[in-house]
Amino acid sequence: MDIKNLIHMANQIGGFFEAMPDREEALLGISGHLQHFWEPRMRKQLLEYVDAEDGKELKPIVVSAMRAHRNRLLPQH
Amino acid sequence: MLEQLNEKDFGTPRRIAEQEVTLEIDGMQVTVAAGTSIMRAAAESGVNVPKLCATDSLEPFGSCRLCLVEIEGRKGYPASCTTPAEQGMKVRTQSPKLQELRKGVMELYISDHPLDCLTCAANGNCELQDMAGVTGLREVRYGYDGENHIHSQKDESNPYFTYDPSKCIVCNRCVRACEETQGTYALTISGRGFESRVSPGQDQPFMDSECVSCGACVQACPTATLQEKTVIAIGQAEHSVVTTCAYCGVGCSFKAEMKGSEVVRMVPDKNGHANEGHSCVKGRFAWGYATHQDRILKPMIRSKITDPWREVSWAEALDYAAAEFKRIQKKYGRDSVGGIVSSRCTNEEGYLVQKLVRTAFGNNNVDTCARVCHSPTGYGLKQTLGESAGTQTFKSVEHSDVIMVIGANPTDAHPVFASRMKKRLLNGAKLIVIDPRHIDLVRSPHVEADFHLPLKPGTNVAMLSSIAHVIVTEGLMATDFIAQRCEDKAFQQWRDFVALPENSPEAMQDVTGVQAELVRGAARLYATGGNAAIYYGLGVTEHAQGSTAVMGIANLAMATGNIGREGVGVNPLRGQNNVQGSCDIGSFPHELPGYRHVSDSTTRHLFEQAWGVEIQPEPGLRIPNMFDAALDGSFKGVYCQGEDIVQSDPNTQHVTAALSAMECIVVQDIFMNETAMYAHVFLPGSSFLEKDGTFTNAERRISRIRKVMPPKAGYADWEVTVQLARRLGYEMNYAHPAEIMDEIARLTPTFHGVSYAKLDQLGSIQWPCNDDAPLGTPIMHVDQFVRGKGKFIITKYVATDEKVTRKFPLILTTGRILSQYNVGAQTRRTENVQWHEQDLLEIHPHDAEERGIKDGGWVNIQSRAGDTVLRAKVSERMQPGVVYTTFHFPESGANVITTENSDWATNCPEYKVTAVQVMPVSEPSGWQKKYTRFSKAQQALLEQAQQGTT
Structure with a gap:
């Protein structure tokens, strides 16, 4: 998949949830959204990008969410 | 008879x-x-x-x-x-006296009426004829030689009906139907006394008048004065079958009047709950596509898209398709294939396609074209209210005091509902229109919006937050409702957010482009004007913040207590006939039927037991994800039923590149659509007249479509899916679509009480229909929200990345018009092209003058995705800086320009905001030249097959 597109989409998701006053809720919201709506190969690729390049083009809140809830983003099968 | x-x-x-x-x-x-x-x-x-x-x-x-x-x-x-x-x-x-009086009246009518009953098109179906019989008319004492209208000239300008003044009895029914039923006021009675005659517009031919060809006048006419041309051509029908229109999400009920298996005319059913006897030009008249010569009636295969098609038997085509999918999965893995089903298909067809993908393919790579229209509605309403559906009946608008229309153009896209709405507006309801364009509802005969907020495209969320700001800071909230019905913590957070000064109309004025006082006035009216209902369309959903805007709308309804009763609510106006249904029955890659997530093990287990397979617990690919995966080489095959992704999805060149990278594309359609030109297997589809099934409209109303003629290619679509599944190794056994609905009902709590027998009995059913609501649910969230407590959600405005620049200084927004429908595959093959034969670019006079653009001249529209050339229509309906076009003709390439920017939550494309430059030109774009060559080559490959030379 085009990683630039995945980064763009993930940042859009971050842009929505970062308005939440409760940061933990926002991090859960981001990771939950990725888990529930992104196909595993997309999540896997974005996780690899976070691991390899520190998620440098991702919003910090997206990187935090992915790291805080890494297990739920790993493909289940 | x-x-x-x-x-x-x-x-x-x-x-x-x-x-x-x-x-x-x-x-x-x-x-x-x-x-x-x-x-x-x-x-x-x-x-x-x-x-x-x-x-x-x-x-x-x-x-x-x-x-x-x-x-x-x-x-x-x-x-x-x-x-x-x-x-x-x-x-x-x-009484003898009454009989004498009536007979006298009839004598006068008949003295000025042609006595051609035996050759009249209305023979046997004429109320004047009936009344002559009832009153015992035996002679006309005045004779027939006096002054009369018998030689008046017919108006045959309308492609679908004639106006014959010689048969007019000036009963005013047509004039009143145009006013009361349709609300257009195109007809009047001109002249006085003997000179009185029905007149479209200012004594104009029908086609030159404001007439919108809804057919209400024809329906109301008691004689052959206004008569369908099909009836004139082939005579009166001999039987009729009640069915449902296959166009927009209003889902009008029609009686298909038949001679054997030939449709004579489609007549709106006065018992139809969605339309109550009304219709529009598409459903009433534009059904000829179903028997158009362009129908493909034989299955075809080819190994490469540069090869000629080869007509084959159904068995060979299905064997080939199944073998290809198996080969691809063996080579590239289980997840390398998927399915796409159109929202034009029936519930039963959509259910079978997602079942095939989840069982025979063994993955969740299934999606519906609701992805590109109302997927944000599903997401946004589920989060806030707990159910992915609108809250009302259409009839509910009769109880509205304030109607807010956001990003919708009902008079063009949902005309039958628009007529209901106009009727209510004429009776005193107030109207707020939030739309960048000066749509008809802003000001048309006898209807004028109390507020028009002409916001800049892409700023819906800013506008909704501003309205919320006024409601919160001016103390206009329904505090008791909120306290009883909504989550307190979420409400407090939302209230604090919208109350921030940055969300005030004054602060947002530069963002939205709308004067703060207008916003304040509209907000006060919505909050305090009585029953207030919001109706919205794709102008809300097809944005980068589409889902956020839907949640913003739900927030407004909850904050003012405008939910859970007649006359209020949140009402998504669905684009296609079965958008609601296609979402309901599990066509999304993350949900099983009934909006239950695939990760929910209880639901998955239920379906696993029923279907006898293991269901994957992870979401599959959405349509745009499929394209991306195709381009990276991991998605190689798709079964596409009824959907034309090449014409309707954004960034056409991205879509065609993705399809070109795939190894097996199976298209099931009634026409060789744009996607089929990239296909390897073509399976002939069946029109809505050739099969049984159900559609679910924007009110959650499930209605039957009924077969009135045999499938022209031999099979109804659901039968084809069953056969393909079998060849893929998964056995499906259904004798009739009723059995498919029975299965849906067994497995889906909101459908537990639905059956064809009940649909036949009740006419239609609004889900949820189960033990708690055996007759269905007209109004949702009455005592409590489906999710329990309603949830306010913070909706922060985030500007789209699609920004105007010096290179692309204008914003393009796209939509559709009354006479055409979606990609135009149906309406382009009818006489509706007489109203709209090409897509035009609407541009404000100021922007046109600045660029030297003349009305009717060719202009190039360039975005970062591509460019195309259309004729310009200089129009003050546009605001400066915004241009508009439709996407009904493939050669227009409207989606060559739109980008793959999409809604953050659902990937619904941002069709409504594309930064472009527009300049006058003298020749088609490079893409259009390439398209013409490709299209001609594909047509030649098709003709070779049809002529038997391959």
């Missing part, structure tokens, strides 16, 4: 009142609701008073003088249509 076609006409509309009155009609005791006319009271008790100007779809008029009656104790002979029934009244509908 025709009696069974025509339902009983009670003469005047039904009245609803708590009080009843009892009267005596021809010696019988009759009890009716107060306000009921004598004519209707008589009809309800089986006594038919003669009539011509009265019909039960229109308010009484009292002009024909045929319905005169005698009332004991009253002088004269009052018209029964305009006289209300009263307690204790004694009425006689027949």
